[in-house]
Amino acid sequence: MNLDTRSIAEKLLLRENHVFLVLTILLGVVGGLSAVLFTLAIDATRNVLFGAAPSPWRLLAVPTLVSLVTGYLLAKFFNDARGSGVPQTEAAYHLHQGVIPGRVVLGKFLTGALCVGSGHSMGREGPSVQIGAGIASVLGRWLRLSPARVQSLVPIGAAAALSAAFNTPVAAVLFALEEIIGDMNAALIGSTVVASVTAVIVERSILGNEPLFRVPAYHLVHPAELAGYAVLGIVGGVVSVLFCKLLLRARGFFKQMPEWTRTFQPAMGGLAIGVILVFVPQVMGVGYEHVDQALQGSLALKTLALLCGVKLVATIISYASGNAGGIFAPSLFLGAMTGGAVGIVIRAWAPFPTGDPGAYALVGMGTLFAGIIRVPMTSVFMIFELTQDYQILVPLMVANLLSFLISRHFQPKPVYHALLEQDGVHLPGAASRVTQGTWRARDIMVSDPVFIPVGSSIGAAWSVVEKDTSGAFLVGSREKLVGLVKRRDLEESARSGRVNVPVMSLVIPEPLHVHPDHSLELVLERFRGSPGLLPVLSRGEVHRVEGAITLETIVQFVRSD
Template sequence: MPETEPPAPARGSPPDPAAAPGHANATRLTGAHRLASAETTGFFDALPHGTVLMRLWARLGLLMGQQLARVVRDDHVFLIVMAAVVGTTSGVAAGALLAWIEYAFRLFPRPEESSALVRWAAVIGVPVLGGLAAGGLHFVLRRIIQQPLVMGIPAVIEAITRRQGTIRGRQAVIAGVGTGITIGSGGSCGHEGPSVAIGAAVGSVLARFFGLRMRWHLAMVGAGCAGGLAAAFNAPLAGVVFTVEIVFGGAIGGNIGTMSVFVPLIVAAVAGTFTSHAIRGEHLTFTTVQHGDAMLVEMGLFIALAALAGVLGTLMGRAVIGTTKWFQNLKAPVLLKPALGAFGVGLLAAVVSNDVLGGGLPTINEALQGRLGWQLALALLGLKLVATALTVGSGGFGGVFTPSLYIGACLGTVVGAVAHFALGPGAESTAAYALVGMGAIFAATMQAPLTPIVMIFELTRDYELILPLMLGCILAVFVARRMSPRSLFQEILHQQGVVLGHEAEVEVMKRGHVADLMQPPPRTLSEGTGAAEVRRVALDEGRSPFVVDDTGAVVGWIDADLLAKRVLHGDVPADAAARDLMTDVQLALLYPTDTLAGAMLASARSSAEVLPVVDHERRLVGVLRRGDLLAHYSDKVLGQQEEAVHMHTTGGAVHGHEVGLGKGMILDHIVVGRRWAGRTLADLALRSQTGATVVEWLRGEAPLAIDPNAPLQHNDVLAVVGTREQILAARRMGPTRPGVAAPQL
């Protein structure tokens, strides 16, 4: 049976501390408590201690999930059904967001035929008004709801990395309302990022509502991302590739697990796209590009376009990051910061062109039709970058997807004009260059080449330019990574202190310093110390001493093992001094401010077990032992990995994850329910009935000896090894004695 739990009264265990911000003293759930809570309610925590209506609503979700599980009775089918539900709901949410944005456009006044003064007042005042409304939403979210803002892709990646994908529905509602206000009032941003975040929230909320285990929780969050982007862009393949490459790739280093994670993405993307078609009809987001046959000589121009896109995409990311920092350090009320950014955007529009306002889809379509002049494109190229940085950096609601496509279209138009100037009328159309520029800028900003290749193809249904598009995206990412090791999203998370899965080991060692682990300095030897004293220190005390000169500066060391060999062979003259007995191997010197990552590298390249820590005059201030360095690495890095494996296998915050053991075998856990309680493993006969083998028996946090004749207790945890079919059979296994009901685990 699919993994939901039978309903039972909540035991009053405390709620999840993450769900109650500000309560720093909230009781943390131990692994045993979480296991009991999972068996009792299907959640990882007890049913919420809220109003009667909230408790009834939570109970309703659990009952619905359990009833559906009983009807389906197959993990894979249940997973597909839930992914379809998440995808459809994400598509509805994306459609509602687009409808709200269209209404917001009509909500804000736009006097077209008025005097210059009125036009200036409207172009500047309307964005400022929207900025004030956005600031009000920030105030509500922080002071009243007291939850972090989940507006774009970085917030989703952070939720997956830090909170096992938990996103609250209220966060998504605020993000959706703010996105409509910001874009409708003229903010320079797009709706696609919020659409993905709202889809992720839908997946998280539905996973909790139906009581899904955590190994499916993340799959539903990913399904929501795929469904949301597919509905927003009308691009199902792009939704799947984007979730794998950017969302899961950023959160867990690209390890998306088995097909139990990948299949829901496909199902949700298809469901989201069908829902989008039902709401808005089947349509192309961008117009069809008119182009000719690209000449081989033009590939050089496409390469130049890719290189420029790599530089410009990186500059765009830096502009957004820099502007965000500036507004964060600005001593002004949160209410006013988005309005200040909107004032800058409105001023740019009033001085140059209204085309910098909003997402800019009309301008993109003009570029794809070859009707955008290169002079205007060149001006909009820089203005849009600044306007986007002001909008997003000041706290406006929206993403950078559409602005990156806008900037790419302008850049491609300019390069296309150069191609026509150099090659004449036979050159490829400027629209073709605009299309490749869109993909290249997107790829450079996100440092993800696959998503824009698939996305641009789905948005235009144009396969003729696939080769220049692929080349442009790959080269743009190559250039961007030479300029910055992180993408825009990764840099935002890095600034927030979020350590991504594939960066964990390096970051842990980089954040520590040699001063944290160094020991007091041992006694040193001067260069003139006699052989007898050297032998006593090195051989009798069993350590390799450091040698210093008259000023106390470290000049070398004596290898105790090498000295012992020389003594055995009679190679140590009686009148030898310490300077004569020093090893020829160059000594690595560390400073207290060096990172532990650098110390680890130095230790690996040195034969010394103890490295000297010196000041800037090379005077010994301490030592760093290789054993201490490895112990720190084991504790901080390998220990965390072991904890993660423990969490994935024996409970904790992500109880329910399975572990692949190879050749089709997996390790999973079964929580003993009431109908197995009191029976023994011999009574159950799991191995003979299903082929699955019990390899561990936990009661609370204590492991028990596997005694086939000992009775099981309610909430005991059995670690079971077998194929997926064998473990599913164990869950569905009927009674082995007459009159005993089938277990519900």
């Protein structure tokens, strides 16, 4: 590189650094505004649709009819706007270099406000994250920043929006690092802090300084009370697992329904929610007013248990049926109700003095958040930020840790990742995110493997692969892998005269596979369990084949190295 070239490169980098800094502050403002406007849009929608005291018919009709409209919009124009928005943002960050189309931002805002405002039991924080991240992505691309810069804007926009939506700037930064980036040591921490603080300033200048919840003063009444919080952690963990498992199962059920029903699925959910609202209107929308009541210890044990159970069912229905809205707020709602109920029981039965049930409701919020969303650091700091009370840290950590461990044991895949996997998207794990110092599957694989077409007979398939020495072969196409067929099975069938039998009769569906960013160690480990060929699949589209690894390619790779 000569001096002129270096000088130009340095100038370009300097230019991009300046643009990035200004953009970070601007994203704080715009991301904050978008989150506040989204919150206001939800409130306005609710006020217009339900008024002051809605009749039972209105409670039934509004979510059903509005979901018909949003179902059409989601199916026709904004398919990526379904659900929370956090998993989609993670996928955009990790798999698509931070690209979130502007259409998604518009769709999320519109359908999210309609769904949550029409009474669906969903939260506003997840959609806010996707909207904020989407605005950041669009701006980055307008400014023609490098793909790496555009990618790094996504968590910044997400943090800004979450900070304004939940009024907790520190927790928003941690959420962006822990959940979106998946790395607490990320270099983006400075930028996310700037954007988050800017956003919260914007939010408070519009909505005022009043906190989201009226949090009671917290006291650990007796050291033995930590045992009570441990019980809360265990109960919280069980409720978290129950919620995640049922949500995934219900969503799987809706996804298995015929394609033409997708337009109407949100309305089916809307009808169910309408019926629930007629009897238990407290589970409507975000529901923070009832969280507030639980924090004040205003709800009786029966009410707390009822609201916990009904909210769990309502959120699962709303989310699984494909409406737009998050599970961030419902997890806090469930946590407050669970915590309040456990607090009342412990107060009645514990042989030691205990705090108010409101204190348990507060810790319960963090506990369920840690169990469902699986961000233990964010869950601790979020509650700490709400209370601004140092005393709460130890009980919170005890309960959160137990809930997290129980949830991880029974539901190893975090719910956001599991939801993405249902959509055929596999996010990289922590090991795959290490970018240096290890060989990857993409370095070993052959990118032009042989495919046996799905409709082939065994005879035709054998003629295609006879001269190939691989232990197994891919069946399907590059765009859609159907499975593998073992060489031995194919050869035996061909030689025994079953040449006209379809090759599909020998196919092993859903074979072991790796993704391009998987490490050499994992490739070798999985290869040992494979029939002699390991497909390398795209993370963004899990049926798309990027390449294949056979014994031969591994040997070739070792020799070439």
